[in-house]
Amino acid sequence: MDALHTDLYQLTMAAGYFHRGMTSRVATCELFVRRLPRHRRFLVAMGLDRVVRYLEGLRFTDEQIAYLGAIPALADAMTPAFADYLRGFRFHGDVWAVPEGTVVFPNEPLLRVTAPLIEAQLIETFALSAINHATAVASKAARVVLAAGDAGVMEFGTRRTHPEAALDAARAAYAVGCVGTSNVEAGMRFGIPVLGTAAHMWTMAHPTEEAAFEGYVAVFPSAATLLIDTYDTLVGAARAAAIARDRLKGVRLDSGDLGALSVAVRKILDDAGCASAKIVASGDLNEHRIAELRRAGAPIDLYGVGTDLVTSIDAPSLGGVYKLVEIGGG
Structure with a gap:
């Protein structure tokens, strides 16, 4: 579900972690807004439901894996072993979030993910897209x-x-x-x-x-x-x-x-x-x-x-970010 609704660099990073033997490392990332947009004194957090549904259904199909192998920036890393990893990919991490509809302020985590490093990396773009948009509109x-x-x-x-x-x-x-x-x-x-x-x-x-x-x-x-x-x-x-x-x-x-x-x-x-x-x-x-x-x-x-x-016309984009805050060994 929506596996390719992401930026290319999430996949190149995932491939890099895989080939460098970093798949067992556990990372914690937080999604937050550094500053309020102009004309805003608060935000209302939304989009969590969309992110949870994405995580529950995140899969790579054979067609998608074949397409990734044809992207020049990924071609070297799309070995049979990495293709097999993507084919069996499931999200195994833990997610914490404020309830949807919660009033939030700058530098306050809306979402926290603790997961194997590849999994924490791969979901960044979709999580930001879903939460930035829904929170801006809400x-x-x-x-x-x-x-x-x-x-x-x-x-x-x-x-x-x-x-x-x-x-x-x-x-x-x-x-x-x-x-x-x-x-x-x-x-x-x-x-x-x-x-x-x-x-x-x-x-x-x-x-x-x-x-x-x-x-x-x-x-x-x-x-x-x-x-x-x-x-x-x-x-x-x-x-x-x-x-x-x-x-x-x-x-x-x-x-x-x-x-x-x-x-x-x-x-x-x-x-x-x-x-x-x-x-x-x-x-x-x-x-x-x-x-x-x-x-x-x-x-x-x-x-x-x-x-x-x-369109949240006076603040049409929300500068939410997703940052690594802790990483374990491995």
Whole structure:
């Protein structure tokens, strides 16, 4: 599983240890962050589950071993004996880590591995990749959730990152308090509530906004959250209330002055007898914009946050490192 999801030098080092008779030496390595990124005062540790699954399933296939033999930098070391070692490779070490969701600070170990030297070396790249990414996203998502207060935050960022990264991002965001994700695969894989509304294309594909709303409510009578800003947001709010009535679960605002519009839309919905309908806001949101809206008293019940959250846009990389801290003889 994922055996080649690593840097070449992990494999050249493993080959070197093998041929120099160092396989019995036991090493302890720690993964930590030397300094916080700008705009961060804390981090939230995530990614351990991915690392554990990687360690449990780490294997080299015959096809992968043959490929390694064709890499010039490895060719001299890919002897039959080393190939046999890789073929039987299993991780035998011990792993200690802080629980996922733990708030951590610089120079505090997130992960500690004690294992035979080759094993401790080989897992470095994957461990850093999984934990750096998930921790960066979780730390950003935690800031967004804190800013939202008692309003919910939905993770909406799948389209703004790589498909596999989107799954890790959805899991990290949910772990720190997001109420759900738009990513259906993440919902099935991790048991995360899957949430969503409607597309502008749906409205534009109908001859009128009224027809679009009527069609949506007909198909989804118990889950009608209508997107009302395709044309005129306030007119859309009135139409949504008139058409869906007591079946209206909510409306979504995706553009414009979200603060002013949410106030006006709330009044339209309340006056129409749709006081229970929620207002969902989305569109380039982050913790700072959400804090501004809340300070202004915007009556927004749910925030959909995508790009800034899944890319951790103001701190897009985390400088986690994995270092040898102890080595035994042998």
